[in-house]
Amino acid sequence: MSTRAATAAARPRTVPVVLGAAMTAALVLACLASAGTGAYDIPLGDVVGSLLHRTGLGGAELDRVGESVLWNVRLPRVVLALLVGSSLGCAGALTQGVFGNPLAEPAVIGVSMGSAVGAVASIALGLGFLGTWTVSACAFVSGLVTVLAVYALSRSGGRTEVVTLLLTGIAMNAFAGALIGLGVFLADNAQVSQIAFWQLGSLAQATWPKVLAVLPCAVAGLAVAPLYARRLDLLALGERPARHLGVDVERLRLVLVLVVALLTAAAVAVAGVVAFVGLLVPHLLRMVAGPGHRFLVPGSAVGGALVLVSADLAARTAVQPAELPLGVLTALVGSPFFFVLLRRARRGRGGWM
Amino acid sequence: MxxxxxxxxxxxxxxxxxxxxxxxxxxxxxxxxxxxxxxxxxxxxxxxxxxxxxxxxxxxxxxxxxxxxxxxxxxxxxxxxxxxxxxxxxxxxxRAVLPQAAELRFPFTVEEVVRMGRAPWAGTGAEEEDDAAVAEAMRLTEVAGFAPRPFSALSGGERARVALARVLAQRTxxxxxxxxxxxxxxxxxxxxxxxxxxxxxxxxxxxxxxxxxxxxxxxxxxxxxxxxxxxxxxxxxxxxxxxxxxxxxxxxxxxxxxxxxxxxxxxxxxxxxxxxxx
Structure with missing residues (x-):
């Protein structure tokens, strides 16, 4: 307890600013590095040059192969990692805030798998009513249904107990897993391999149309989320006190559940179930910069993007020429962290679990 | 909207x-x-x-x-x-309301909790009073001494006074x-x-x-x-x-x-x- 008090006491107001700037700088570097690194290496200076050239700010064009690798293979992938990562980080921070519980995260409570059900259904049934947006839209609808169900099932008396929430998540994941199994059973061979690969969580087939497919969901969610940050702070006092301070709690909850569904759908529709980013990032930021959501919500978006861009770079360079599935990598790193959190929750740190 | x-x-x-x-x-x-x-x-x-x-x-x-x-x-x-x-x-x-039991879901500091009492005034002319209202509320309830500590690290009686400070800071x-x-x-x-x-x-x-x-x-x-x-x-x-x-x-x-x-x-x-x- 005393170490905790000491960290908080030594937490000046500049910490969020410095941390935000550092993460943004690291994110820019990671993006450039990821764009330049791979089977065909492009020096950092050339990446910047080509970016400047295309945006009409000077710089120089690369040779034909380099230009094609950078613009058709690497950059869509980097942009997709940015969108997916920021969506996951932000969705994690919002879920924790709405549930008032630092263990809540879309993948842990079953919302990611719920979104996956919609995505699998649209692939297996060969749906295409919304063009490239079909998978995202289906993932959004089933994710929304799931998050509402989890919310309704895991709350009692205005509180969400950790155990109830995790058990609800287990049940939801099992149910969603069964539905996905059903989808796989109904699919033909080509669809099955498409589903299987997508389910592992990978950005390998990144293209600009895919970026466009998730852009609306991700941007809408990321733009709306920070507007509710202060009200999320007040929600930490409990529902009644938040209402006493002028928060329309029902509306807040409804909007944020919609936003979480949007962000999760954006991530899941392209990258499958990438677990633990939304758990790990807000948690680490909260430890360093405090629990204020005005930093935590946008900070988790930047942090999530940084983690995912770096993880994707690692996934495709660690075991070259093969490529690790991204979801496998984040789960490998994230699961031990989850164990640590659970142990700390059991020790009951100050009763904020 | x-x-x-x-x-x-x-x-x-x-x-x-x-x-x-x-x-x-x-x-x-x-x-x-x-x-x-x-x-x-x-x-x-x-x-x-x-x-x-x-x-x-x-x-x-x-x-x-x-x-x-x-x-x-x-x-x-x-x-x-x-x-x-x-x-x-x-x-x-x-109107401001002090509930019977004060709870907090995340490790906000005492000062952050008291400042939450100013949330209703955000975007109004009274926002300028925020710092003064927070300082006065903490002085009246004698919680200024542990302003930077996390709320969760306080004793029951200290928490009750912080909750009261938040209510006073609302100035209703x-x-x-x-x-x-x-x-x-x-x-x-x-x-x-x-x-x-x-x-x-x-x-x-x-x-x-x-x-x-x-x-x-x-x-x-x-x-x-x-x-x-x-x-x-x-x-x-x-x-x-x-x-x-x-x-x-x-x-x-x-x-x-x-x-x-x-x-x-x-x-x-x-x-x-x-x-x-x-």
Whole structure:
């Protein structure tokens, strides 16, 4: 307890600013590095040059192969990692805030798998009513249904107990897993391999149309989320006190559940179930910069993007020429962290679990 | 739609204005009638204590005055307007509520928690008062000394005072406090009731649920005694503290004596002396 008090006491107001700037700088570097690194290496200076050239700010064009690798293979992938990562980080921070519980995260409570059900259904049934947006839209609808169900099932008396929430998540994941199994059973061979690969969580087939497919969901969610940050702070006092301070709690909850569904759908529709980013990032930021959501919500978006861009770079360079599935990598790193959190929750740190 | 619209700020009400009122109020919780036929009015400049045995409906009445609970019958008005007609944001500029138990889901610091009390004023002209209001609230409740500590690291009594500081920082003309002294030591109990008196002197209406009849008698202008969902007595302590009625309401014989120096009524349970032998 005393170490905790000491960290908080030594937490000046500049910490969020410095941390935000550092993460943004690291994110820019990671993006450039990821764009330049791979089977065909492009020096950092050339990446910047080509970016400047295309945006009409000077710089120089690369040779034909380099230009094609950078613009058709690497950059869509980097942009997709940015969108997916920021969506996951932000969705994690919002879920924790709405549930008032630092263990809540879309993948842990079953919302990611719920979104996956919609995505699998649209692939297996060969749906295409919304063009490239079909998978995202289906993932959004089933994710929304799931998050509402989890919310309704895991709350009692205005509180969400950790155990109830995790058990609800287990049940939801099992149910969603069964539905996905059903989808796989109904699919033909080509669809099955498409589903299987997508389910592992990978950005390998990144293209600009895919970026466009998730852009609306991700941007809408990321733009709306920070507007509710202060009200999320007040929600930490409990529902009644938040209402006493002028928060329309029902509306807040409804909007944020919609936003979480949007962000999760954006991530899941392209990258499958990438677990633990939304758990790990807000948690680490909260430890360093405090629990204020005005930093935590946008900070988790930047942090999530940084983690995912770096993880994707690692996934495709660690075991070259093969490529690790991204979801496998984040789960490998994230699961031990989850164990640590659970142990700390059991020790009951100050009763904020 | 997403931003808060500018709202007219409430004017400071003149002394004597009725800021919270219940008329023939009936409240039903889980099929049980908890309050029935309750009428009470609280004016700017006075401290009203709600007392009564456990389960008499004190907290329920406070929650109804705060618009936490809907009325099954009768009516509740806050600042002269039916409670149901207020928007949440407008109401937050007019009444502040201290809940019985303070909880916090994330490790915010004490100062951050107190500053949350200023949230209703965001985007209004009163936002400039934020720092002053927070500092004053922390000084009055003597929590400034642990401002940078996380709320979760505090003792029960310290948490209760921080919660009160948050309510004071809200600077509303109506204060509804549910057992603010429950977890406090002798000195801080007196401190909290003195703060209530100061707020009343500054023109606020203060409703406070108390268990300690001594505190109610010493600090309240009026005491309302609740008994089985009804108001059994309502008036100045000297009139309300009457041995037969208090004894009947609490199911415990009491005697009421006058303080030898101040003359204020003291309610003492009648005990069989210190002879605990069988």
């Amino acid at each position: 997403l931003r808060r619209r500018p709202r007219p700020l409430p004017q400071n009400p003149p002394p004597g204005t009725v800021l919270a009122e219940a008329r023939a109020l009936r409240v039903v919780l889980a099929g049980r009638t908890v309050l029935d036929g309750v009428g009470i009015g609280v004016r700017a400049g006075e401290v009203v204590a709600l007392v009564g045995p456990n389960g008499a409906g004190k907290s329920t009445l406070l929650a109804a005055l705060a618009r936490d609970l809907p009325a099954a019958g009768g009516r509740v008005a806050i600042a002269g307007r039916p409670a149901a007609e207020w928007g949440a944001a407008e109401l937050a500029l007019r 003309p109506l204060l509804l406090l549910d057992e603010p002294t429950a977890a406090l030591d002798l000195r801080h109990q007196e401190l909290v009731l003195r703060v209530c008196r100061e707020r009343a002197a500054a023109g606020c209406a203060v409703v406070v649920v108390l268990h300690d009849l001594g505190l109610a008698g010493a600090y309240a202008d009026r005491v309302a005694v609740l008994h089985e969902g009804r108001i059994a007595a309502d008036g100045p302590p000297s009139a309300v503290f009457e041995a037969e009625m208090i004894g009947r309401v609490y199911g415990q014989p009491v005697e009421v004596i006058k303080h030898p120096a101040t003359g204020e009524p003291l309610v003492l349970p009648i005990r069989d002396g210190r002879n605990f032998a069988p």
